[in-house]
Amino acid sequence: MNWKKFFKNLKMEEQGCVPDETKREFLKIGLIITGVAAGGSLLNVVSVVAEGLATSEEVHKEYPYKPHYSMVFRVDRCIDCELCVEACNQTNNVPEYGWRTKILERVDTKAVDQQRQFMPILCNHCNNPPCVRACPTKATYKDKQTGIVKMASYKCIGCKTCMVACPYDARYFNEEKRAIDKCDFCWESRLSKGMKITACSEACPAGVRIFGDLSDPNSEVYKIVHQMGKAVWVLKPETGAKPNVFYTIG
Amino acid sequence: MEKKNNPVAEGIISKEEFTQNWLQFLTEFLSGSKGFYILLILSGLIILISAMFGVNAMYVGYSHVYGIYREIPWGILISGYVFFVVTSTGLCIISSIGHVFGVKSLLPIAKRSVYLSVVTLLAGFMVIFFDVENPFRMAIWNALSPNPTSNIWWMGTLYGAYLVFMSIEFLLLLIAKYRYAMVAGLLGLISGIAAHSNLGAVFGMLHGREFWYGPYMPIYFIASAAASGCTAIIFFTYLGYRIRNERFDKPMELALQAVGKLWALLLAVLMFFVTWKVITGFAGAEGKVLAIREWLFGKYAINFWFFEVFLGLVAPFFLLLVSRFRNLNQMFVASLLAFIGIFFMRVDLVVIGQIVSHFFEYNVTDFPVILTYKPTLHEIMLIIGACALCVFSFLIGEKVFKGHHTEIH
Numbered sequence: 001m002n003w004k005k006f007f008k009n010l011k012m013e014e015q016g017c018v019p020d021e022t023k024r025e026f027l028k029i030g031l032i033i034t035g036v037a038a039g040g041s042l043l044n045v046v047s048v049v050a051e052g053l054a055t056s057e058e059v060h061k062e063y064p065y066k067p068h069y070s071m072v073f074r075v076d077r078c079i080d081c082e083l084c085v086e087a088c089n090q091t092n093n094v095p096e097y098g099w100r101t102k103i104l105e106r107v108d109t110k111a112v113d114q115q116r117q118f119m120p121i122l123c124n125h126c127n128n129p130p131c132v133r134a135c136p137t138k139a140t141y142k143d144k145q146t147g148i149v150k151m152a153s154y155k156c157i158g159c160k161t162c163m164v165a166c167p168y169d170a171r172y173f174n175e176e177k178r179a180i181d182k183c184d185f186c187w188e189s190r191l192s193k194g195m196k197i198t199a200c201s202e203a204c205p206a207g208v209r210i211f212g213d214l215s216d217p218n219s220e221v222y223k224i225v226h227q228m229g230k231a232v233w234v235l236k237p238e239t240g241a242k243p244n245v246f247y248t249i250g
Numbered sequence: 251m252e253k254k255n256n257p258v259a260e261g262i263i264s265k266e267e268f269t270q271n272w273l274q275f276l277t278e279f280l281s282g283s284k285g286f287y288i289l290l291i292l293s294g295l296i297i298l299i300s301a302m303f304g305v306n307a308m309y310v311g312y313s314h315v316y317g318i319y320r321e322i323p324w325g326i327l328i329s330g331y332v333f334f335v336v337t338s339t340g341l342c343i344i345s346s347i348g349h350v351f352g353v354k355s356l357l358p359i360a361k362r363s364v365y366l367s368v369v370t371l372l373a374g375f376m377v378i379f380f381d382v383e384n385p386f387r388m389a390i391w392n393a394l395s396p397n398p399t400s401n402i403w404w405m406g407t408l409y410g411a412y413l414v415f416m417s418i419e420f421l422l423l424l425i426a427k428y429r430y431a432m433v434a435g436l437l438g439l440i441s442g443i444a445a446h447s448n449l450g451a452v453f454g455m456l457h458g459r460e461f462w463y464g465p466y467m468p469i470y471f472i473a474s475a476a477a478s479g480c481t482a483i484i485f486f487t488y489l490g491y492r493i494r495n496e497r498f499d500k501p502m503e504l505a506l507q508a509v510g511k512l513w514a515l516l517l518a519v520l521m522f523f524v525t526w527k528v529i530t531g532f533a534g535a536e537g538k539v540l541a542i543r544e545w546l547f548g549k550y551a552i553n554f555w556f557f558e559v560f561l562g563l564v565a566p567f568f569l570l571l572v573s574r575f576r577n578l579n580q581m582f583v584a585s586l587l588a589f590i591g592i593f594f595m596r597v598d599l600v601v602i603g604q605i606v607s608h609f610f611e612y613n614v615t616d617f618p619v620i621l622t623y624k625p626t627l628h629e630i631m632l633i634i635g636a637c638a639l640c641v642f643s644f645l646i647g648e649k650v651f652k653g654h655h656t657e658i659h
Binding site for chain 1: 311313318320321323324381382383384385387388391392395396397399400401402403406452455456457458459535603604608609612613614615616
């Protein structure tokens with residue numbers, strides 16, 4: 001902990017002492033958080049990344065991982081062709097009874113105009129992953145470098161606590177591996193071999209799945225998340241898991 | 251050399267005494283009546299059959315024969331595990347009032363309670379053995395790769411210690427070394443309570459699950475364990491005396507009366523707990539409201555109102571009052587009803603926490619808002635098998651240890 005900074009911030013708690021720059025950054029975040037509503041529910045960005053929404057160099061340094069792998073879904077572009085699911089299944093040997101990524105269908109028959117939307121889901125590689133905290137044997141862990149939530153299958157005792165803990169239904173028991181299986185952003189099958197993006201984002205013909213380094217100002221995910229023009233949100237922010245998978249439109 | 255190999259037995263009682271004791275147990279066991287052996291064989295057979303179901307499930311794959319699935323990965327086997335270990339911890343808590351904290355009126359129940367707490371814990375372990383996919387890896391990686399933030403890790407480790415302490419305590423009570431037994435009992439109590447509140451926290455610390463999340467679970471688990479302990483003591487002590495065709499002596503009668511009073515108090519405490527769980531639940535987040543509504547007015551309404559509230563709480567409470575804590579027959583009926591109710595409490599506790607779909611707030615067509623779970627024959631047979639294991643061990647215990655009589659000093 002940076003004590004110097006801590007005490008400095010503490011001193012600045014008094015209203016009159018907040019510098020304009022900080023006020024502006026705070027307002028920016030506030031605008032994005034409160035300005036977004038979809039499907040009747042307020043959707044907001046509350047990942048740790050939210051701290052990084054302002055573009056100042058100082059905040060940028062606080063990304064906990066490097067590269068800080070992340071994915072953004074441009075949901076309105078998804079047509080449910082499921083090429084991503086197919087690519088994932090083939091690349092990662094996902095059995096028929098399981099899935100690492102899935103496309104959900106949202107329907108609102110009372111909505112004006114468009115009444116259907118497809119919503120892809122996968123492991124959110126949370127910064128505060130409930131599954132990692134709950135695992136008794138550290139069979140699932142947060143990679144210290146990349147932030148990817150990985151599996152050490154040989155340690156998995158199959159208690160299924162991580163399945164219950166996950167707010168995103170991202171885990172299943174793989175009988176062949178005798179362990180829980182989940183999305184690892186294609187770390188084992190692709191990224192560790194030098195490839196740059198996941199199989200699903202490569203297979204998507206509509207440019208729905210944008211994969212990249214959230215801490216790199218040149219990456220597309222960075223540009224989408226760090227802007228104010230369009231709404232960006234995460235799923236189930238109330239759990240406090242601080243996911244690294246974002247959703248946007250357009 | 252021999253002394254080093256067996257320090258406990260050698261240090262506390264002589265070898266001759268030790269052999270004599272075991273011979274006595276054997277002759278006692280062989281002197282049973284016909285009915286005793288029939289019951290014993292019957293429960294043994296049920297254990298065998300359920301073990302076959304368990305082995306079959308292991309061989310075929312749990313997901314093929316159990317009712318659990320991706321969205322509801324914990325079924326009645328977890329409920330069963332909770333049921334048995336709650337009973338075990340409760341037996342430990344209530345009996346410790348006598349033999350650890352020195353309340354003499356509760357001393358007569360000590361030996362049987364400690365013995366049964368070991369038995370019910372083993373029954374719980376049997377159930378969880380057939381629920382965890384890789385039980386053999388558990389022993390290895392629990393030790394080699396511990397996760398101190400995981401409640402499951404703490405629970406498993408502490409229950410392991412608890413089993414050791416309680417077993418040692420029973421052996422010490424058996425050879426009448428009460429001072430040593432008190433120490434073992436205290437260690438057992440501490441590890442048991444720590445383990446059990448961690449079991450509560452396994453549920454209470456899942457921040458993605460609104461129905462469970464919060465400090466309620468670990469606290470409720472301890473209160474609930476104490477109540478279950480009273481239920482088990484009255485139930486098994488009564489049966490023990492009936493099986494051995496003995497009349498209750500005065501100290502035992504007084505002990506059971508004391509347990510009965512304590513139980514009534516704990517039932518009132520549990521009623522209070524359930525009431526506030528429900529009321530606060532209705533004021534909570536939408537996911538929690540959906541779960542509570544399903545529990546009270548949906549598919550689980552019979553479980554809640556009839557089994558949990560009526561059989562588990564209200565009926566035993568009034569039966570206890572009617573019995574004036576003197577009529578042991580009525581108290582036994584109360585404990586029988588409560589046992590059934592408690593099992594349903596555990597089922598609901600585990601299942602209701604998972605029935606609300608992960609994505610209910612997004613109007614998705616892929617999952618219903620409320621998911622369903624139905625236990626299969628394999629799961630039910632394993633629970634029955636664990637119950638049979640308790641009955642089997644209880645019968646042997648009554649016979650071999652001659653009704654667990656305790657001399658009061």
